Amino acid sequence: MEYVPREPDHSVNVSKEHPLVEAGTLVIGLGIIFAVIAAALIFLIEIALFFVPAEKEAQMFSYWLPEDITTVAYDDPRLLKTDEILQRLARHYPESPYEFRVEIDNSPQLNAMAFPGGLIVVTSGLIDKVDTENELAFVLGHEIGHYRNRDHLRAMGRGLVFSLMLLVISGDDSANYGATIADLTLKGASRRQESDADLFGLELVQSEYGHVAGSWRFFERIAETEDDEFLDLLDYTATHPSPDDRIETIIEIANRNNWPVEGAVTPIDWGPAE
Ligand SMILES: [Zn+2]
Structure with a gap:
């Protein structure tokens, strides 16, 4: 029997989800990732505060001046x-x-x-x-x-x-x-x-x-x-x-x-x- 290639229908590259739902999922997903990274960084600050006591901080910055003043x-x-x-x-x-x-x-x-x-x-x-x-x-x-x-x-x-x-x-x-x-x-x-x-x-x-x-x-x-x-x-x-x-x-x-x-x-x- 002769092989007759079938034309793909035009739906292969179209997701079954509504595009708005997809976009929404992406935004929420990214939002969660950012929130997790932000929380991790803020946690790191707490750790840094623990390891750099105020005395050390005072020493490190004793002559420091912010550049923009x-x-x-x-x-x-x-x-x-x-x-x-x-x-x-x-x-x-x-x-x-x-x-x-x-x-x-x-x-x-x-x-x-x-x-x-x-x-x-x-x-x-x-x-x-x-x-x-x-x-x-x-x-x-x-x-x-x-x-x-x-x-x-x-x-x-x-x-x-x-x-x-x-x-x-x-x-x-x-x-x-x-x-x-x-x-x-x-x-x-x-x-x-x-x-x-x-x-x-x-x-x-x-x-x-x-x-x-x-x-x-x-x-x-x-x-x-x-x-x-x-x-x-x-x-x-x-x-x-x-x-x-x-x-x-x-x-x-x-x-x-x-x-x-x-x-x-x-x-x-x-x-x-x-
Ligand atoms: Zn205040």
Whole structure:
């Protein structure tokens, strides 16, 4: 019998699944793979934190400065005063493995960040909006609080992981790659870490001033402002809880600990005018 080749029908290369279902499966599959990799990397950060004790970290980063900040002059009165307040607060945390230092980043944005090794960076935008020592002391105290649980490294690691993921997904190594260290550090502090840092920061303020009056005034001004230009500069609220929540937290912590919410606030004196 003569062999008659059969024409293939046109369905051989067509999957039995609906194309949308296939696409969906692919996206979910990739999503799971990414989630697993992200979780593994975050777990590695925890391991690294375990093997690099805070003392070692403080040593490794003792002179380190993030590349993307523009510091003010070393004798800028704002820097000297901020450092003085920071050192006074740090005295109430004598067991700290860090030697805290501060730099002021010349930027109109309002922000404060904790970097590896005990370096706290505050923007000049924030410094210029601060009215009293007590306000600034709380902002600084909060950042010191992050070092106690080493949140700053966790947040930074997590930020790094997510930026890498984004890079892989978008395949774009130019546009979104400007994920600077500063950006990385900001992401990822959880609500719990934030409220722990608030508690410790407020405790430092209480120890230094004998009351916590005025420490929330900065947040009140942020909450009250309707100045859009000012609101655009508020990086601080993108990386910290909302001002209203902060005020509530502070009052609540103070009441719980019987820390006076009234007392004489210390006007800020930026030192001799140039
Ligand atoms: Zn924080």
